[in-house]
Amino acid sequence: MSITKKDVLHAADLARLELTAEEQDLYTGQLSRILDYVEKLSELDTTGVAPTTYTVPLKTVLRADESRPSLPHEEALSNAPDFGRDCFKVPKIIE
Amino acid sequence: MDLNSLTIHALSEKLSKKEVSSVEATKAYLERIGAIDDKIKAFLVVTADEALRQAEEADKRRAQNNNVTLLTGVPISVKDIFCTKGIRTTCASKILAGFIPPYDSTVVARLKEAGAVILGKNNMDEFAMGSSTENSAFQKTANPWALERVPGGSSGGSAASVAALECAASVGTDTGGSIRQPAALCGVVGFKPTYGRVSRFGMIAFASSLDQAGPFTRDTIDSAIMLKAMAGFDPKDSTSIDAPVPDYLSEIEKGVKGLKVGIPKEYFIEGMDVEVEASVREALKILEKEGAVLVPVSLPHTEYAVAVYYLVATAEASSNLARYDGVKYGLRVNESRNLLDMYKKTRDSGFGGEVKRRIMLGTYSLSAGYYDAYYKKASEVRTLIKNDFETAFKACDVIATPTTPTPAFRFGEKVADPLTMYLSDIFTISCNLAGIPGVSVPCGFTKGMLPIGLQILGKPLDETTVLRAARAYERAAGGTLQAPAL
Numbered sequence: 001m002s003i004t005k006k007d008v009l010h011a012a013d014l015a016r017l018e019l020t021a022e023e024q025d026l027y028t029g030q031l032s033r034i035l036d037y038v039e040k041l042s043e044l045d046t047t048g049v050a051p052t053t054y055t056v057p058l059k060t061v062l063r064a065d066e067s068r069p070s071l072p073h074e075e076a077l078s079n080a081p082d083f084g085r086d087c088f089k090v091p092k093i094i095e
Numbered sequence: 096m097d098l099n100s101l102t103i104h105a106l107s108e109k110l111s112k113k114e115v116s117s118v119e120a121t122k123a124y125l126e127r128i129g130a131i132d133d134k135i136k137a138f139l140v141v142t143a144d145e146a147l148r149q150a151e152e153a154d155k156r157r158a159q160n161n162n163v164t165l166l167t168g169v170p171i172s173v174k175d176i177f178c179t180k181g182i183r184t185t186c187a188s189k190i191l192a193g194f195i196p197p198y199d200s201t202v203v204a205r206l207k208e209a210g211a212v213i214l215g216k217n218n219m220d221e222f223a224m225g226s227s228t229e230n231s232a233f234q235k236t237a238n239p240w241a242l243e244r245v246p247g248g249s250s251g252g253s254a255a256s257v258a259a260l261e262c263a264a265s266v267g268t269d270t271g272g273s274i275r276q277p278a279a280l281c282g283v284v285g286f287k288p289t290y291g292r293v294s295r296f297g298m299i300a301f302a303s304s305l306d307q308a309g310p311f312t313r314d315t316i317d318s319a320i321m322l323k324a325m326a327g328f329d330p331k332d333s334t335s336i337d338a339p340v341p342d343y344l345s346e347i348e349k350g351v352k353g354l355k356v357g358i359p360k361e362y363f364i365e366g367m368d369v370e371v372e373a374s375v376r377e378a379l380k381i382l383e384k385e386g387a388v389l390v391p392v393s394l395p396h397t398e399y400a401v402a403v404y405y406l407v408a409t410a411e412a413s414s415n416l417a418r419y420d421g422v423k424y425g426l427r428v429n430e431s432r433n434l435l436d437m438y439k440k441t442r443d444s445g446f447g448g449e450v451k452r453r454i455m456l457g458t459y460s461l462s463a464g465y466y467d468a469y470y471k472k473a474s475e476v477r478t479l480i481k482n483d484f485e486t487a488f489k490a491c492d493v494i495a496t497p498t499t500p501t502p503a504f505r506f507g508e509k510v511a512d513p514l515t516m517y518l519s520d521i522f523t524i525s526c527n528l529a530g531i532p533g534v535s536v537p538c539g540f541t542k543g544m545l546p547i548g549l550q551i552l553g554k555p556l557d558e559t560t561v562l563r564a565a566r567a568y569e570r571a572a573g574g575t576l577q578a579p580a581l
Contacts, residue, residue: 007459015413015458016420017451018439027455030513034456037514038402041472044479051474052481054304054334055530055555056291061333075197079424088422093434 003032098123099260100578103317106263107165110157117157117168120263121150121212124170128214128261131581134242136234137256139175140183141215146170149212156210165320167210172262174253175216176223177203177308178297186299187231188221190445191425200297201329202266202308209324214262217252221447222416223273223301225249226519229510230449238281239579240546244503247277250311254281257311258546260578264321265311270302271404272498272523274309275535279498279548282537282577284565285311286318289556290530291336293322294329300415302408303334305527315536315566319343322558338556346559351567352386354560357491361397362522367500374539374547375497381571382495382564392487392494396479400525401517403480406460406473407528413457419445452513481529488554493564496522498535498548522550532558536565538572 008028012019019027073086082089098120101109109115125143132138153168155161178184178196185191199207207213220230228236228251236251238244239259246255250267254277257265267274269287278285286309293308300306310321323344328337358379363372383389421427421441428444431437446454460469487494499522509516526533531552538549549568553561 003459008455011455011459011462014462015454016417016435016438016442017446017454018443019451023451027452030452031456031459033512033514034405034517038406038469038473041399041402041406041476042468044396044399044476046472046475046479049475049478051471052477052528053474054290055481055528056334056336058334061330063330071197078197079194081421081425081427081429090422091431091434091437095433 003028003035099127101263102313103165103169103263103320106169110168111163117150117153117212118147120168121146121170121214124214124262131259132261134237134581135239135255135259135261136236137217137252137259137261138172138215139185139187139218139233139252142182142213145182146212146214149207153210153212164209164324166206166324168212169263170212170214171206172214172217172253172256172265173203174219174250174265174267176219176268176299177266178299179203179213179216182216184216184299186222187219187233188445188447188450189232189426190419190442194425196297198297201294201331202298202325205325206266211324217250217256217265219252220249221450222299222412223249223268223270224412224449224453226272226276226516227504227509228252229506230447232447235506238503239581240282240544241503244505244545245280247280247503249273251277253311254278254283254285257281257283257313258579259581264317266308266321266325267311268298268306268308269527270305270408271527272520274311275498275523275533275548275550276520278311278535280503280546282546283311283313284315284318284534284536285309286322286534287526287532288322288326288558289336289532290527291334292532292556292558293325294332294335296329296331302411303415304411305408307527315534315562315569316344316347318534319347319562336556341559343559343562347562347566349563350385351382351564354387354493354564355390355491356382356387356564357390357392357487357494359392359394359397359487359494359496361394362496364500367497368502370541371497371499371501371547375549378538378549378568378572379495382568385567385571387564390491392490394483394487394525396476396483397525399476400480400528401521403473403476403528404520404524405456405517406469407477409453409457410461410470411457413454413461416450416454449513477528480525484525484529484531492560494552496550496552498522498550502541502545502547526552531555532561534561534565536569538568
């Protein structure tokens with residue numbers, strides 16, 4: 001399954017990446033070669049095979065509904081590029 | 096220099112006999128780092144003051160005989176993927192430049208609790224994506240055995256720091272071979288535990304169903320000591336296994352008499368390095384001489400492992416790395432028109448080429464219309480790979496293979512074609528997909544003095560037998576500790 005530049009631009013948009021023209025061409029070529037390689041999986045008939053997403057049995061882990069200490073706000077905000085009034089600050093969302 | 100080449104257990108003995116103090120050992124390692132790390136570049140951060148403070152604390156603990164473990168006062172380093180409270184943690188990425196975690200990862204907290212002294216943070220491939228440590232945004236780490244060659248990756252700084260005698264041990268992570276492959280290429284012991292054995296809390300996520308932390312050490316006894324300190328249930332990691340952690344040391348010298356060692360034919364392939372194959376076959380003979388029974392086994396889906404891995408790991412990565420958006424921590428590119436523009440500019444300038452490539456691949460294979468053909472198909476084949484191991488382990492106790500198809504390669508040799516780089520992990524990837532434990536033990540050198548690794552894989556949660564087999568080989572091979580001339 002070959003990948004086109006249009007596919008690359010779509011994936012980049014979904015991944016919130018802004019690619020330069022050069023990167024667009026590079027990734028189109030490289031991703032095509034990787035996808036050609038993984039195509040070999042289609043040699044295998046996996047009808048009726050259950051997928052493995054985790055190798056340990058996963059169950060929903062619940063803890064007792066009790067309050068407990070958590071990271072103080074000032075520490076949680078300590079790495080923020082911008083903050084104020086106890087909140088993370090971001091550029092305008094709605095024009 | 097003598098002090099620097101000691102194993103953990105030898106140093107620990109000297110510490111307990113008061114022949115040396117932790118402060119002295121820590122100073123010796125800091126001096127060594129100061130003297131040679133401009134050649135090796137294994138460290139991104141050296142925390143000298145903090146290390147000396149921890150060493151003083153450890154000496155006090157030993158003097159008062161207060162909660163002393165084998166690791167109390169032993170200087171180690173950790174891969175920069177582990178959050179360390181108050182100490183810069185970047186995952187070798189520009190997008191986390193300047194990030195100071197407000198808490199310790201569970202692994203670091205447990206090692207500190209045991210009394211280990213943390214010397215600093217090791218270089219790595221950005222977000223653990225790579226097999227040569229060339230993808231670090233900050234520096235290239237050299238292989239201590241051949242400075243023009245890579246140390247392997249992604250935990251290349253950890254492996255190199257142990258090989259270059261810059262620390263007594265280190266901690267790395269292994270998603271597709273990132274502990275075992277650099278351990279093999281640098282001539283040290285690298286252990287990847289069963290998935291879920293060691294907590295992932297505070298370990299920066301790459302592929303959550305595959306990532307697992309483990310130690311780099313000079314021998315297998317040290318590996319058992321480190322593993323014991325790191326392992327065990329953690330309520331902060333929902334995939335952490337709630338099972339007792341055995342005393343790995345108590346069984347490690349039991350030998351391999353009667354132990355069935357599976358030899359999978361799919362791991363001795365056309366095109367692998369002849370010296371690597373010869374060394375590994377020699378190691379198998381030694382195991383046989385020690386009383387192990389070599390059993391031919393088959394892992395028929397091995398050839399599909401790399402394809403499965405690069406779909407599963409990139410899909411998980413594309414989701415995990417969505418958190419780097421310039422809002423809560425790390426880099427933000429400011430000259431943005433709006434929020435969306437800020438996300439895109441920040442991520443584009445913060446991530447390196449390999450990380451972007453993997454995010455793109457993962458995003459594409461999870462996107463509408465492709466999910467069934469790629470991610471779902473890969474997860475089904477993952478079941479077949481896991482089943483291969485279950486079947487093989489009915490006929491044997493452990494499986495022995497080469498860790499890598501070749502010894503350390505030169506800088507730049509595999510950079511141009513990502514697929515060639517990916518294929519250097521063919522012998523290590525299946526273990527992560529199946530979630531089983533595995534170790535790489537040094538098994539000799541090429542004529543050009545490049546280290547070679549023997550890989551031993553075990554049943555889920557059976558780290559004990561893996562260590563026992565690895566130790567039996569190490570002891571019989573008479574592995575006097577070798578260090579590169581630097």
